[in-house]
Amino acid sequence: MKLREVFQGVYEVEDEEGNHIATLSIAPGTLVYGEKVIKVGGNEYRVWNPYRSKIAAAIIKGLKNFFIKPGWRILYLGAASGTTVSHVSDIVGPSGIVYAVEVAHRPFRDFIEKVSGKRRNVVPILADARNVFEYSWLLQEVETVYCDVAQPDEVDIAVMNADAFLRKNGFLVIALKASSVDSTRKASEIFEKEEAKIEETGRYKIEETVDIEPYAMMHELIVSRKL
Ligand SMILES: C[S@@+](CC[C@H](N)C(=O)[O-])C[C@H]1O[C@@H](n2cnc3c(N)ncnc32)[C@H](O)[C@@H]1O
Numbered sequence: 001m002k003l004r005e006v007f008q009g010v011y012e013v014e015d016e017e018g019n020h021i022a023t024l025s026i027a028p029g030t031l032v033y034g035e036k037v038i039k040v041g042g043n044e045y046r047v048w049n050p051y052r053s054k055i056a057a058a059i060i061k062g063l064k065n066f067f068i069k070p071g072w073r074i075l076y077l078g079a080a081s082g083t084t085v086s087h088v089s090d091i092v093g094p095s096g097i098v099y100a101v102e103v104a105h106r107p108f109r110d111f112i113e114k115v116s117g118k119r120r121n122v123v124p125i126l127a128d129a130r131n132v133f134e135y136s137w138l139l140q141e142v143e144t145v146y147c148d149v150a151q152p153d154e155v156d157i158a159v160m161n162a163d164a165f166l167r168k169n170g171f172l173v174i175a176l177k178a179s180s181v182d183s184t185r186k187a188s189e190i191f192e193k194e195e196a197k198i199e200e201t202g203r204y205k206i207e208e209t210v211d212i213e214p215y216a217m218m219h220e221l222i223v224s225r226k227l
Contacts, residue, residue: 001013001014001015001038001040002014003040003045006021006059007059007066007068008066008069008070008091009023009024009068009069009070009090009091009092009093010022010023010048010059010066010091011023011024011045013038013040013045013047015038020036020038020047020048021047021048021050021056021059021060022038022045022046022047022048023045023046023048023087023090023091024043024044024045024046024090025037025043025044025045025046025090026089026090026093026094026119026121027118027119028043028044029044030114030118031046032046032082032083032086032114032115033049033052033081033083033086035047035048035049046086046087046090048087049083050212050215051215051216052083052084053083053084053087054084054148054175054212054215054216054219054221055068055084055087055088055146055175055221056084056087056215057212057215057216057219057221058210058212058221060215061210061211061212061215062210063208063210063221063223064207064208065171065207065208065223067144067146067171067173067223068088068091068092068144069091069092069096069143070091070092070093070095070096071092071093071095071096072092072096072142072143072144073092073096073097073098073099073140073141073142073143073144074088074092074096074097074098074099074142074143074144074145074146075099075101075139075142075144075145075146075161075165075166076088076098076099076100076101076146076148077101077129077145077146077147077148077149077157077158077161078101078102078129078147078148078149078150079100079101079102079107079108079111079115079124080102080104080107080111081107081110081111081114081115082100082107082110082111082114082115082116082122084148085098085100085111085115085122086114086115086119088146089115089119089121089122092121093121094120094121095121096121097121097122097123097140098121098122098123099123099125099135099138099139099142100115100116100122100123100124100125101125101127101129101135102124102125102126103126103127103128103129105126108124108126111124112124123138125138129147129149129157129161130153130157130160132160132161132164132165136164136165139165141165141166141167142165142166142167142170143166143167143170143171144166144170144171144172144173145158145161145162145165145166145170145171145172145173146173146175147161147172147173147174147175148174148175150177150180151180152180152181152182154174154176154177154180154181154194155174155176155194155197155198158172158174159172159198159201159203159204162204162226163203166226167226168226168227169225169226169227170225170226171223171224171225171226172198172204172224172225172226173221173222173223173224174194174198174221174222174224175212175216175219175220175221176190176191176194176219176220176221176222177216177218177219178190178191178218178219178220179218181194187218191209191220191222194222195209195222198222198224199224202227203226203227204224204225204226204227205224205225205227206222206223206224207223207224207225208223209221209222209223210223
């Protein structure tokens with residue numbers, strides 16, 4: 001079994017089926033979405049599926065500026081049932097925190113059962129990410145805001161949260177789905193316009209964008225930093 005660290009807390013693991021990226025589980029013995037587990041030296045590595053998680057897709061597509069580190073505090077908007085949050089929780093580890101916001105009750109129920117109930121570094125927040133005042137009282141400043149809410153006003157939601165909670169030089173990362181913004185226009189036009197919106201705030205600078213097709217169609221990941 002070959003194991004190589006790709007970024008701090010993210011590994012490339014080789015087994016009989018080939019190479020996978022994976023995270024070291026902080027909740028051994030528990031699965032979140034039926035992911036494959038590979039055991040190496042008594043540790044459990046959870047395979048991170050790029051078709052189920054846009055961050056995994058971006059890593060495989062050559063992301064350079066990785067925006068999650070052990071010990072960091074992450075504000076995650078659009079947790080759904082926690083597929084990606086669970087891997088972010090593995091990476092930040094026991095000394096980090098993931099504040100996970102989700103507006104819909106049904107996925108939130110699964111999220112509590114499978115993710116936050118089993119991981120002490122995940123804080124579940126049932127709220128609309130447009131209403132930052134609903135959860136501002138329980139957050140500390142974060143190193144990264146990650147937004148994956150698939151809404152037409154996604155950039156506004158992300159910037160509003162980063163203005164409120166992100167530290168200077170911290171990462172603002174947006175998983176942008178072109179068809180959620182406007183299903184009638186070309187993806188490239190939408191990406192250009194939304195990227196311009198981020199930089200026009202004068203408070204964020206884009207470091208890189210990663211096209212994550214074929215793992216997620218008409219999606220890109222925009223990685224920016226707070227000035
Ligand atoms: C594309 S899914 C997220 C998938 C998830 N990030 C993952 O990788 O496992 C978008 C999620 O954002 C949630 N959402 C949409 N609008 C929201 C809002 N205004 N505030 C918080 N969550 C929102 C939806 O309910 C949905 O669960």
